[in-house]
Amino acid sequence: MIVCKFGGSSLSDASKIKQVCSLMLENPERKIMVVSAPGIRQSVVPDRKVTDLLLSIVKESEAGRDGLEDRRLIAQRLQDIALGLSLSDAIASELSTDIDRLAMQLDPQDRSTRDALLAMGEVASARLITAYLQKEGHRARYVDPREAGLMLTYRAGVTEILPETYENLAPLSLTDEIIVFPGFFGVTPEGDTITFSRGGSDITGAILAAAVHARLYENWTDRDNVLAVNPELIEDAAPLTEISYREMRELAYIGFSIIHHEALEPVLKSGIPIHIRNTNKPSSPGTRIIAERTHIDRIVTGIAASDNFCSVNMRRILINQEIGILSRILTIFAELGINVHHVPTGIDSVSIIVREDQLPLEIELALRQRLSRELNLHQVTVVRQLSIVMLVGEGIRDTVGVMARATTAMAREKISVEMVVLDYFEISVVFLMRHYEKQRAVSALYREFFENESEHPANK
Ligand code: ASP
DSSP states (O other), X not given: OEEEEEOGGGGSSHHHHHHHHHHHHHXXXXXXXXXXXXXXXXXXXXXXXXXXXXXXXXXXXXXTOOOHHHHHHHHHHHHHHHHHTTOOHHHHHHHHHHHXXXXXXXXXXXXHHHHHHHTHHHHHHHHHHHHHHXXXXXXXXXXXXXXXXXXXXXXXXXXXXXXXXXXHHGGGGGOSSEEEEEOSEEEOTTSOEEEOSTTTHHHHHHHHHHHTTOSEEEEEESOSOEESBXXXXXXXXXXXXXXXXXXXXXXXXXXXXXXXXGXXXXXXXXXXXXXXXXXXXXXXXXXXXXXXXXXXXXSOOEEEEEEEEEEEEEEOTTGGGSTTHHHHHHHHHHHTTOOEEEOOBOSSEEEEEEEGGGOOHHHHHHHHHHHHHHHOOOEEEEEEEXXXXXXXXXXXXXXXXXXXXXXXXXXXXXXXXXXXEEOTTOSEXXXXXXXXXXXXXXXXXXXXXXXXXXXXXXXX
């Protein structure tokens, strides 16, 4: 069985929905379709995603307004889709009535009222698509994640999947009709609607693929491939046809946004491949994300970069001889609620890399006080406005000289690197630098590992 997930841009209007339905019907192995809310239409400029309109209703409500204009826009959008699919008006009006009712019930103290409203974009897509498939004479069924038992909970600011979810959804593998499943939300043990973070339909697709032991998870989007570098940094970056889960995880962690970074976890255990494909160009090879790559054609698979990091640097003579010092430092960070990314250490120094938004000035002050009072760390410097530039590739592990080539390439451009982190598994190398060096560093590394790659002795 193949589980397909279609993103909002592939469902933005009736003609796109028809295209997506043909894709589903083309291959009898495609039995489950997970759908997002209608996204941006290319024909309407400027346009808004239905989820953004729903979020706007929430904001309006918090400001004491009724969000009438947003509701009107959604109602119009759903009606247009229904009309374009030659469905009766009734279904779109019913959905709009539900949205009106949920908007009235919004309560800022109760997150579930917000999530129930936000889920309506996906519910609407799924209901309209089911009705269309049925009208066309196909066997199709809407399955609501809340009834099917996609159990989620909210913990420490993140939506987590509860283990019983997989068992609850497993029977869907027996289906002989097309299942249309709205993405992005599930239900808590208390029976409340709960959403993932934005883009969360990718996670729903991955959960279903794992639950029904799918052969493949097809993630349909509006791009041909994952590219080796964000096109904003390198124009015409090389397309990637195959990458490993590990590579995707590393790249997604700082900036590669083609698939939600939490979507890998459910399929990871069972090793189900993910195939990223373009709805507008199904003939394009797309990008396969697989458990183990058998053929590594390049040392570096991708280069990711991200701004807004900072380092907290601590120095004290003989710090490395003190057993437990790292744990005490990290405990202070944890108690102040600061999420730590990297911890490079020296003989007499420890640096902690965090995102800048984790360290507003008042937290920095509290941190300095505690480090000084509790651990005698008086020499603490904080360097802000750092960027991370990261080389990712399964080939790094087995190649000698990657670090030398990378640093030489950057040195040629007079780029000063503040810190380097290479983990034991050697699948990524992280360079920290001042933010204004980022673009030049990415260009230098791209030239070194992609453009000049075939000339390098290691590849001959
Ligand atoms: N509709 C939601 C969003 O716009 C979820 C998704 O599309 O995956 O973020």
